[in-house]
Amino acid sequence: MKIKKNIKRLLLYRLCLVKFKEMGFKKVYSYNLGHEAGVSAEQIRKDFSQFGITGNKKGGYDIEYLLERLNHIFKKNEHQKVIIVGMGNMGYALSHYECGFTETKKYIVAGFDIDPMKIKMTYNIPVFPMNVLRTYIREHNIRIAILAVPAISAQEVCAKLVVCGIKGIMNFSPVILQVPDDVIVNNVNLCDELECIMHMVDPVDNPPTGE
Amino acid sequence: MKIKKNIKRLLLYRLCLVKFKEMGFKKVYSYNLGHEAGVSAEQIRKDFSQFGITGNKKGGYDIEYLLERLNHIFKKNEHQKVIIVGMGNMGYALSHYECGFTETKKYIVAGFDIDPMKIKMTYNIPVFPMNVLRTYIREHNIRIAILAVPAISAQEVCAKLVVCGIKGIMNFSPVILQVPDDVIVNNVNLCDELECIMHMVDPVDNPPTGE
Numbered sequence: 153m154k155i156k157k158n159i160k161r162l163l164l165y166r167l168c169l170v171k172f173k174e175m176g177f178k179k180v181y182s183y184n185l186g187h188e189a190g191v192s193a194e195q196i197r198k199d200f201s202q203f204g205i206t207g208n209k210k211g212g213y214d215i216e217y218l219l220e221r222l223n224h225i226f227k228k229n230e231h232q233k234v235i236i237v238g239m240g241n242m243g244y245a246l247s248h249y250e251c252g253f254t255e256t257k258k259y260i261v262a263g264f265d266i267d268p269m270k271i272k273m274t275y276n277i278p279v280f281p282m283n284v285l286r287t288y289i290r291e292h293n294i295r296i297a298i299l300a301v302p303a304i305s306a307q308e309v310c311a312k313l314v315v316c317g318i319k320g321i322m323n324f325s326p327v328i329l330q331v332p333d334d335v336i337v338n339n340v341n342l343c344d345e346l347e348c349i350m351h352m353v354d355p356v357d358n359p360p361t362g363e
Numbered sequence: 364m365k366i367k368k369n370i371k372r373l374l375l376y377r378l379c380l381v382k383f384k385e386m387g388f389k390k391v392y393s394y395n396l397g398h399e400a401g402v403s404a405e406q407i408r409k410d411f412s413q414f415g416i417t418g419n420k421k422g423g424y425d426i427e428y429l430l431e432r433l434n435h436i437f438k439k440n441e442h443q444k445v446i447i448v449g450m451g452n453m454g455y456a457l458s459h460y461e462c463g464f465t466e467t468k469k470y471i472v473a474g475f476d477i478d479p480m481k482i483k484m485t486y487n488i489p490v491f492p493m494n495v496l497r498t499y500i501r502e503h504n505i506r507i508a509i510l511a512v513p514a515i516s517a518q519e520v521c522a523k524l525v526v527c528g529i530k531g532i533m534n535f536s537p538v539i540l541q542v543p544d545d546v547i548v549n550n551v552n553l554c555d556e557l558e559c560i561m562h563m564v565d566p567v568d569n570p571p572t573g574e
Contacts, residue, residue: 154401155559163555171539188539190365229561245456249553259557295564298557320564322557328382328399338560342460342551344374346470346509346533348366349549350440353506353531 153336158199164189165196166222173215181212232259235294237309238301239265239279242324246298247277260298262288282312289316296320303327364547369410375400376407377433384426392423443470446505448520449512450476450490453535457509458488471509473499493523500527507531514538 168188172180182193182200189196200207205221207213236243247260263279265271271279280288288294297318301309306325313321320336323329326344329337379399383391393404393411400407411418416432418424447454458471474490476482482490491499499505508529512520517536524532531547534540537555540548 153563156563159559159562160555163552163558167537167539167550167552167555226558226562228566229558231566232561232564233566234557234561241456241459245452246553248452259561293566295566296557296560320560322560326378328378336560336563338556339378340551340553340556341374341378342457344371344378345549345551346445346507347374347437347440348370349507349531349533349547350443350445350470351370351437352364352367352547353443355439355442355444355504355506 153333155336155338158202161189161191161195161199162203162222162225165199166219169215169218169222173219178215179212180215180218182207185213229259232296233261233292233294234259234296234298235289236260236263236277236298236300237265237282237285237313238299238324239263239267239270239275240300243298243300244275246300247275261292261294264288285312286316289313289318294318296322298322298324299329300324364544366547366549369413372400372402372406372410373414373433373436376410377430380426380429380433384430389426390423391426391429393418396424440470443507444472444503444505445470445507445509446500447471447474447488447509447511448476448493448496448524449510449535450474450478450481450486451511454509454511455486457511458486472503472505475499496523497527500524500529505529507533509533509535510540511535 165185168185169180171188182196186193186196197207203221203225205218236246239247243263247263260277263275263277264282264285265279266282268281271281273279295318297313299306299310299321303325306323306327307329310321310329310331314331314335319334321329321331321338323337323339324342326341331337376396379396380391382399393407397404397407408418414432414436416429447457450458454474454476458474471488474486474488475493475496476490477493479492482492484490506529508524510517510521510524510532514536517534517538518540521532521540521542525542525546530545532540532542532549534548534550535553537552542548
Protein backbone atom coordinates (compact mmCIF):
# COMPACT_ATOMS: atom_id res chain seq x y z
CA MET A 153 0.00 0.00 0.00
CA LYS A 154 1.31 3.41 -0.89
CA ILE A 155 1.25 6.65 1.06
CA LYS A 156 -2.00 8.57 0.59
CA LYS A 157 -1.22 11.73 -1.36
CA ASN A 158 -3.79 13.78 0.49
CA ILE A 159 -2.05 13.04 3.80
CA LYS A 160 1.26 14.21 2.34
CA ARG A 161 -0.40 17.37 1.11
CA LEU A 162 -1.88 18.17 4.52
CA LEU A 163 1.59 18.05 6.04
CA LEU A 164 2.90 20.35 3.34
CA TYR A 165 0.04 22.77 3.95
CA ARG A 166 0.96 22.76 7.63
CA LEU A 167 4.52 23.82 6.84
CA CYS A 168 3.27 26.56 4.55
CA LEU A 169 0.84 27.80 7.20
CA VAL A 170 3.61 27.99 9.78
CA LYS A 171 5.54 30.17 7.36
CA PHE A 172 2.56 32.45 6.79
CA LYS A 173 1.98 32.69 10.53
CA GLU A 174 5.61 33.64 11.11
CA MET A 175 5.27 36.31 8.44
CA GLY A 176 2.43 37.79 10.50
CA PHE A 177 -0.58 36.66 8.54
CA LYS A 178 -3.81 35.72 10.34
CA LYS A 179 -5.86 34.55 7.38
CA VAL A 180 -5.09 32.79 4.12
CA TYR A 181 -7.02 32.21 0.92
CA SER A 182 -6.90 28.85 -0.78
CA TYR A 183 -5.13 30.33 -3.81
CA ASN A 184 -2.34 31.76 -1.62
CA LEU A 185 -1.82 28.48 0.12
CA GLY A 186 -2.11 26.64 -3.18
CA HIS A 187 0.56 28.81 -4.75
CA GLU A 188 2.90 28.18 -1.85
CA ALA A 189 2.25 24.44 -1.82
CA GLY A 190 2.27 23.99 -5.59
CA VAL A 191 -1.32 22.76 -5.86
CA SER A 192 -4.54 24.32 -7.16
CA ALA A 193 -6.86 26.30 -4.89
CA GLU A 194 -9.52 23.73 -5.72
CA GLN A 195 -7.32 20.92 -4.41
CA ILE A 196 -6.72 22.83 -1.18
CA ARG A 197 -10.45 23.30 -0.61
CA LYS A 198 -11.16 19.69 -1.51
CA ASP A 199 -8.50 18.37 0.88
CA PHE A 200 -9.66 20.55 3.75
CA SER A 201 -13.29 19.70 3.15
CA GLN A 202 -12.46 15.97 3.14
CA PHE A 203 -11.03 16.34 6.63
CA GLY A 204 -13.87 18.46 7.95
CA ILE A 205 -11.96 21.74 7.80
CA THR A 206 -14.17 24.64 6.83
CA GLY A 207 -13.44 28.09 5.49
CA ASN A 208 -15.19 31.07 4.01
CA LYS A 209 -14.97 31.99 0.33
CA LYS A 210 -14.87 35.69 1.07
CA GLY A 211 -12.84 35.65 4.24
CA GLY A 212 -10.56 32.71 3.54
CA TYR A 213 -9.28 30.41 6.28
CA ASP A 214 -8.13 31.38 9.73
CA ILE A 215 -4.53 30.23 10.04
CA GLU A 216 -4.63 29.36 13.74
CA TYR A 217 -7.78 27.34 13.19
CA LEU A 218 -6.16 25.49 10.29
CA LEU A 219 -3.07 24.68 12.31
CA GLU A 220 -5.15 23.49 15.22
CA ARG A 221 -7.22 21.24 13.00
CA LEU A 222 -4.16 19.86 11.20
CA ASN A 223 -2.36 19.17 14.45
CA HIS A 224 -5.48 17.40 15.66
CA ILE A 225 -5.53 15.16 12.59
CA PHE A 226 -1.97 14.05 13.33
CA LYS A 227 -2.34 13.96 17.10
CA LYS A 228 -3.01 10.22 17.11
CA ASN A 229 0.56 9.74 15.90
CA GLU A 230 1.75 10.54 19.40
CA HIS A 231 0.99 6.96 20.41
CA GLN A 232 3.17 5.41 17.76
CA LYS A 233 6.47 3.79 18.57
CA VAL A 234 9.02 3.38 15.82
CA ILE A 235 12.18 1.28 15.50
CA ILE A 236 15.16 1.75 13.19
CA VAL A 237 16.75 -1.26 11.55
CA GLY A 238 20.28 -0.51 10.41
CA MET A 239 22.27 1.75 12.71
CA GLY A 240 24.86 2.99 10.26
CA ASN A 241 25.39 6.69 9.62
CA MET A 242 21.86 7.24 8.40
CA GLY A 243 20.30 5.21 11.21
CA TYR A 244 22.36 7.16 13.71
CA ALA A 245 21.34 10.49 12.19
CA LEU A 246 17.69 9.49 12.22
CA SER A 247 17.86 8.39 15.86
CA HIS A 248 18.97 11.94 16.70
CA TYR A 249 16.53 13.66 14.36
CA GLU A 250 14.30 16.03 16.27
CA CYS A 251 10.71 15.61 15.22
CA GLY A 252 7.63 17.35 16.34
CA PHE A 253 5.59 20.30 15.45
CA THR A 254 4.19 21.77 18.60
CA GLU A 255 6.82 20.07 20.73
CA THR A 256 9.67 17.67 20.41
CA LYS A 257 8.38 14.16 19.98
CA LYS A 258 10.40 11.05 20.46
CA TYR A 259 8.81 8.41 18.32
CA ILE A 260 11.91 6.30 17.84
CA VAL A 261 12.30 3.89 20.75
CA ALA A 262 15.00 1.43 19.66
CA GLY A 263 17.47 0.50 16.96
CA PHE A 264 18.62 -2.84 15.61
CA ASP A 265 21.78 -3.88 13.82
CA ILE A 266 23.75 -7.01 12.95
CA ASP A 267 27.04 -5.36 13.87
CA PRO A 268 28.03 -6.06 17.48
CA MET A 269 30.09 -2.84 17.53
CA LYS A 270 26.95 -0.77 17.01
CA ILE A 271 25.27 -2.52 19.88
CA LYS A 272 28.10 -1.58 22.21
CA MET A 273 28.20 2.06 21.13
CA THR A 274 26.31 4.69 23.02
CA TYR A 275 23.33 5.95 21.11
CA ASN A 276 20.47 7.99 22.49
CA ILE A 277 18.23 4.97 21.99
CA PRO A 278 18.93 1.36 23.00
CA VAL A 279 20.41 -0.69 20.16
CA PHE A 280 19.76 -4.42 20.04
CA PRO A 281 20.97 -7.33 17.91
CA MET A 282 18.69 -8.64 15.17
CA ASN A 283 17.99 -11.89 17.01
CA VAL A 284 15.74 -10.08 19.51
CA LEU A 285 13.85 -8.12 16.84
CA ARG A 286 10.74 -10.28 16.85
CA THR A 287 10.48 -10.37 20.65
CA TYR A 288 10.92 -6.62 20.94
CA ILE A 289 8.35 -5.83 18.25
CA ARG A 290 5.77 -8.06 19.87
CA GLU A 291 6.41 -6.99 23.46
CA HIS A 292 6.25 -3.29 22.58
CA ASN A 293 3.49 -3.47 19.94
CA ILE A 294 5.71 -1.85 17.34
CA ARG A 295 3.94 -1.28 14.04
CA ILE A 296 6.40 0.94 12.20
CA ALA A 297 10.02 0.52 11.25
CA ILE A 298 12.58 2.66 9.50
CA LEU A 299 14.72 0.59 7.16
CA ALA A 300 18.23 1.98 6.78
CA VAL A 301 20.19 -1.09 5.72
CA PRO A 302 22.33 -1.60 2.58
CA ALA A 303 20.38 -2.28 -0.61
CA ILE A 304 21.59 -5.86 -0.74
CA SER A 305 19.88 -6.80 2.54
CA ALA A 306 16.82 -4.58 2.26
CA GLN A 307 14.32 -7.13 0.94
CA GLU A 308 15.41 -9.80 3.37
CA VAL A 309 15.17 -7.51 6.38
CA CYS A 310 11.86 -6.14 5.11
CA ALA A 311 10.47 -9.69 4.95
CA LYS A 312 11.58 -10.28 8.55
CA LEU A 313 9.85 -7.09 9.69
CA VAL A 314 6.62 -8.05 7.95
CA VAL A 315 6.67 -11.51 9.55
CA CYS A 316 7.11 -9.81 12.93
CA GLY A 317 3.97 -7.75 12.41
CA ILE A 318 5.30 -4.44 11.09
CA LYS A 319 2.64 -2.61 9.08
CA GLY A 320 4.49 0.52 8.01
CA ILE A 321 8.02 0.88 6.65
CA MET A 322 9.98 4.04 5.96
CA ASN A 323 12.44 2.78 3.42
CA PHE A 324 15.81 4.50 2.94
CA SER A 325 17.29 1.64 0.92
CA PRO A 326 17.29 2.32 -2.83
CA VAL A 327 15.20 -0.72 -3.73
CA ILE A 328 11.52 -1.28 -4.38
CA LEU A 329 10.34 -3.57 -1.60
CA GLN A 330 7.96 -6.48 -2.04
CA VAL A 331 5.34 -6.34 0.72
CA PRO A 332 1.81 -7.69 1.32
CA ASP A 333 -1.06 -5.36 0.41
CA ASP A 334 -1.71 -4.37 4.02
CA VAL A 335 1.80 -3.05 4.61
CA ILE A 336 2.52 0.58 3.82
CA VAL A 337 5.89 1.55 2.40
CA ASN A 338 7.12 5.11 2.18
CA ASN A 339 10.21 5.24 0.02
CA VAL A 340 12.72 7.97 0.78
CA ASN A 341 15.39 7.83 -1.85
CA LEU A 342 17.86 10.58 -1.03
CA CYS A 343 20.03 9.86 -4.06
CA ASP A 344 17.08 10.25 -6.40
CA GLU A 345 15.98 13.43 -4.63
CA LEU A 346 19.45 14.81 -5.30
CA GLU A 347 19.40 13.54 -8.90
CA CYS A 348 16.19 15.51 -9.49
CA ILE A 349 17.78 18.79 -8.56
CA MET A 350 20.98 18.01 -10.41
CA HIS A 351 19.03 17.29 -13.55
CA MET A 352 17.22 20.61 -13.39
CA VAL A 353 20.27 22.75 -12.66
CA ASP A 354 22.77 23.38 -15.42
CA PRO A 355 26.31 22.71 -14.13
CA VAL A 356 27.79 25.45 -16.30
CA ASP A 357 27.20 29.20 -16.35
CA ASN A 358 23.86 29.02 -18.12
CA PRO A 359 20.55 29.74 -16.45
CA PRO A 360 18.61 26.57 -15.52
CA THR A 361 16.07 25.32 -18.05
CA GLY A 362 12.59 26.42 -17.03
CA GLU A 363 9.42 24.30 -16.86
CA MET B 364 10.90 26.67 -8.75
CA LYS B 365 9.71 23.24 -7.77
CA ILE B 366 10.97 19.82 -8.78
CA LYS B 367 9.46 18.62 -12.06
CA LYS B 368 7.17 15.69 -11.27
CA ASN B 369 8.00 13.88 -14.50
CA ILE B 370 11.69 13.81 -13.54
CA LYS B 371 10.82 12.28 -10.17
CA ARG B 372 8.70 9.70 -11.91
CA LEU B 373 11.48 8.69 -14.29
CA LEU B 374 13.73 7.97 -11.31
CA LEU B 375 11.00 5.88 -9.73
CA TYR B 376 10.53 3.96 -12.97
CA ARG B 377 14.23 3.27 -13.00
CA LEU B 378 14.08 1.70 -9.54
CA CYS B 379 11.10 -0.41 -10.57
CA LEU B 380 12.89 -1.55 -13.72
CA VAL B 381 15.94 -2.61 -11.75
CA LYS B 382 13.65 -4.74 -9.61
CA PHE B 383 12.02 -6.35 -12.66
CA LYS B 384 15.43 -6.99 -14.18
CA GLU B 385 16.62 -8.67 -10.98
CA MET B 386 13.50 -10.82 -11.03
CA GLY B 387 14.58 -12.04 -14.46
CA PHE B 388 12.22 -10.11 -16.72
CA LYS B 389 13.43 -8.86 -20.11
CA LYS B 390 10.35 -6.92 -21.19
CA VAL B 391 7.73 -4.90 -19.39
CA TYR B 392 4.33 -3.51 -20.36
CA SER B 393 3.34 -0.02 -19.33
CA TYR B 394 0.57 -1.36 -17.10
CA ASN B 395 3.02 -3.58 -15.16
CA LEU B 396 5.40 -0.73 -14.64
CA GLY B 397 2.51 1.59 -13.83
CA HIS B 398 1.20 -0.80 -11.20
CA GLU B 399 4.61 -1.01 -9.58
CA ALA B 400 5.17 2.74 -9.67
CA GLY B 401 1.64 3.70 -8.66
CA VAL B 402 0.82 5.59 -11.87
CA SER B 403 -1.42 4.86 -14.85
CA ALA B 404 -0.13 3.03 -17.90
CA GLU B 405 -1.02 6.13 -19.88
CA GLN B 406 1.24 8.28 -17.69
CA ILE B 407 4.13 5.85 -18.19
CA ARG B 408 3.76 6.00 -21.98
CA LYS B 409 3.40 9.77 -21.92
CA ASP B 410 6.51 10.22 -19.76
CA PHE B 411 8.60 7.90 -21.91
CA SER B 412 7.37 9.48 -25.10
CA GLN B 413 8.24 12.95 -23.78
CA PHE B 414 11.82 11.83 -23.34
CA GLY B 415 12.07 10.10 -26.69
CA ILE B 416 11.76 6.57 -25.29
CA THR B 417 9.79 4.29 -27.58
CA GLY B 418 8.05 1.00 -27.06
CA ASN B 419 5.72 -1.37 -28.77
CA LYS B 420 2.07 -1.76 -27.78
CA LYS B 421 2.14 -5.51 -28.41
CA GLY B 422 5.63 -6.30 -27.23
CA GLY B 423 5.98 -3.76 -24.47
CA TYR B 424 9.30 -2.13 -23.58
CA ASP B 425 12.68 -3.77 -23.49
CA ILE B 426 13.98 -3.35 -19.93
CA GLU B 427 17.67 -3.02 -20.82
CA TYR B 428 16.81 -0.40 -23.42
CA LEU B 429 14.72 1.53 -20.89
CA LEU B 430 17.49 1.46 -18.29
CA GLU B 431 20.05 2.58 -20.85
CA ARG B 432 17.85 5.48 -21.96
CA LEU B 433 17.06 6.51 -18.37
CA ASN B 434 20.71 6.39 -17.36
CA HIS B 435 21.50 8.52 -20.38
CA ILE B 436 18.95 11.13 -19.34
CA PHE B 437 20.65 11.45 -15.96
CA LYS B 438 24.20 11.07 -17.24
CA LYS B 439 24.74 14.81 -17.33
CA ASN B 440 24.45 14.81 -13.52
CA GLU B 441 27.94 13.30 -13.36
CA HIS B 442 29.39 16.78 -13.83
CA GLN B 443 27.61 18.27 -10.87
CA LYS B 444 29.42 19.14 -7.68
CA VAL B 445 27.41 19.48 -4.49
CA ILE B 446 28.19 20.98 -1.09
CA ILE B 447 26.54 20.31 2.26
CA VAL B 448 25.86 23.18 4.63
CA GLY B 449 25.41 21.98 8.19
CA MET B 450 27.63 19.08 9.19
CA GLY B 451 25.61 17.75 12.11
CA ASN B 452 24.45 14.16 12.25
CA MET B 453 22.41 14.45 9.07
CA GLY B 454 25.14 16.30 7.18
CA TYR B 455 27.63 13.66 8.26
CA ALA B 456 25.33 10.83 7.17
CA LEU B 457 24.74 12.47 3.81
CA SER B 458 28.45 12.98 3.23
CA HIS B 459 28.86 9.20 3.57
CA TYR B 460 25.76 8.31 1.57
CA GLU B 461 26.67 6.12 -1.37
CA CYS B 462 24.95 7.33 -4.49
CA GLY B 463 25.05 6.07 -7.98
CA PHE B 464 23.20 3.70 -10.14
CA THR B 465 25.64 2.04 -12.46
CA GLU B 466 28.58 2.89 -10.24
CA THR B 467 29.30 4.77 -7.07
CA LYS B 468 29.25 8.48 -7.71
CA LYS B 469 30.73 11.07 -5.43
CA TYR B 470 28.83 14.25 -6.05
CA ILE B 471 29.43 15.81 -2.65
CA VAL B 472 32.75 17.66 -2.64
CA ALA B 473 32.77 19.71 0.56
CA GLY B 474 30.90 20.56 3.74
CA PHE B 475 30.45 23.81 5.65
CA ASP B 476 29.61 24.50 9.26
CA ILE B 477 29.77 27.31 11.82
CA ASP B 478 31.07 24.96 14.50
CA PRO B 479 34.88 24.93 14.64
CA MET B 480 34.80 21.45 16.15
CA LYS B 481 33.25 20.06 13.00
CA ILE B 482 35.93 21.65 10.93
CA LYS B 483 38.61 19.87 12.91
CA MET B 484 36.91 16.47 12.76
CA THR B 485 37.83 13.98 10.13
CA TYR B 486 35.12 13.59 7.55
CA ASN B 487 35.46 11.93 4.18
CA ILE B 488 35.05 15.35 2.58
CA PRO B 489 36.83 18.58 3.52
CA VAL B 490 34.81 20.73 5.92
CA PHE B 491 35.24 24.49 5.88
CA PRO B 492 33.97 27.39 7.98
CA MET B 493 31.11 29.48 6.64
CA ASN B 494 33.31 32.50 6.00
CA VAL B 495 34.88 30.77 2.97
CA LEU B 496 31.54 29.61 1.53
CA ARG B 497 31.28 32.28 -1.14
CA THR B 498 34.88 31.88 -2.31
CA TYR B 499 34.56 28.10 -2.51
CA ILE B 500 31.28 28.20 -4.43
CA ARG B 501 32.68 30.60 -6.99
CA GLU B 502 36.06 28.92 -7.40
CA HIS B 503 34.50 25.48 -7.87
CA ASN B 504 31.41 26.53 -9.85
CA ILE B 505 29.11 24.92 -7.30
CA ARG B 506 25.45 25.17 -8.28
CA ILE B 507 23.82 22.82 -5.77
CA ALA B 508 23.77 22.73 -2.00
CA ILE B 509 22.28 20.42 0.57
CA LEU B 510 20.88 22.38 3.49
CA ALA B 511 21.03 20.44 6.75
CA VAL B 512 21.00 23.22 9.35
CA PRO B 513 18.56 23.76 12.23
CA ALA B 514 15.20 25.25 11.25
CA ILE B 515 15.99 28.52 12.96
CA SER B 516 18.93 29.28 10.65
CA ALA B 517 17.60 27.72 7.46
CA GLN B 518 16.24 30.82 5.75
CA GLU B 519 19.31 32.90 6.60
CA VAL B 520 21.71 30.27 5.29
CA CYS B 521 19.52 29.74 2.23
CA ALA B 522 19.70 33.46 1.45
CA LYS B 523 23.51 33.32 1.71
CA LEU B 524 23.62 30.37 -0.68
CA VAL B 525 21.44 32.15 -3.22
CA VAL B 526 23.61 35.26 -3.07
CA CYS B 527 26.64 33.05 -3.73
CA GLY B 528 25.07 31.71 -6.90
CA ILE B 529 23.50 28.42 -5.77
CA LYS B 530 20.64 27.42 -8.09
CA GLY B 531 19.46 24.18 -6.51
CA ILE B 532 18.87 23.39 -2.84
CA MET B 533 18.05 20.06 -1.26
CA ASN B 534 16.40 21.21 1.91
CA PHE B 535 16.36 18.99 5.01
CA SER B 536 15.28 21.77 7.34
CA PRO B 537 11.56 21.66 8.18
CA VAL B 538 10.81 25.11 6.83
CA ILE B 539 9.47 26.43 3.54
CA LEU B 540 12.28 28.48 2.06
CA GLN B 541 11.88 31.79 0.31
CA VAL B 542 13.91 31.76 -2.92
CA PRO B 543 13.96 33.63 -6.24
CA ASP B 544 12.03 32.00 -9.10
CA ASP B 545 15.16 30.66 -10.77
CA VAL B 546 16.27 28.65 -7.73
CA ILE B 547 14.99 25.09 -7.38
CA VAL B 548 14.20 23.74 -3.93
CA ASN B 549 13.61 20.08 -3.21
CA ASN B 550 12.20 19.71 0.28
CA VAL B 551 12.98 16.48 2.10
CA ASN B 552 11.06 16.50 5.33
CA LEU B 553 11.88 13.26 7.08
CA CYS B 554 9.59 14.00 10.02
CA ASP B 555 6.63 14.50 7.72
CA GLU B 556 7.50 11.35 5.77
CA LEU B 557 7.36 9.47 9.06
CA GLU B 558 4.14 11.22 10.08
CA CYS B 559 2.51 9.99 6.87
CA ILE B 560 3.15 6.36 7.69
CA MET B 561 2.22 6.81 11.32
CA HIS B 562 -1.10 8.32 10.33
CA MET B 563 -1.93 5.40 8.09
CA VAL B 564 -0.97 2.65 10.51
CA ASP B 565 -3.19 1.97 13.48
CA PRO B 566 -1.05 1.78 16.64
CA VAL B 567 -3.35 -0.85 18.18
CA ASP B 568 -4.25 -4.33 17.03
CA ASN B 569 -6.63 -3.21 14.31
CA PRO B 570 -5.92 -3.50 10.60
CA PRO B 571 -4.85 -0.20 8.97
CA THR B 572 -7.62 1.86 7.33
CA GLY B 573 -7.58 1.30 3.57
CA GLU B 574 -7.74 3.96 0.83
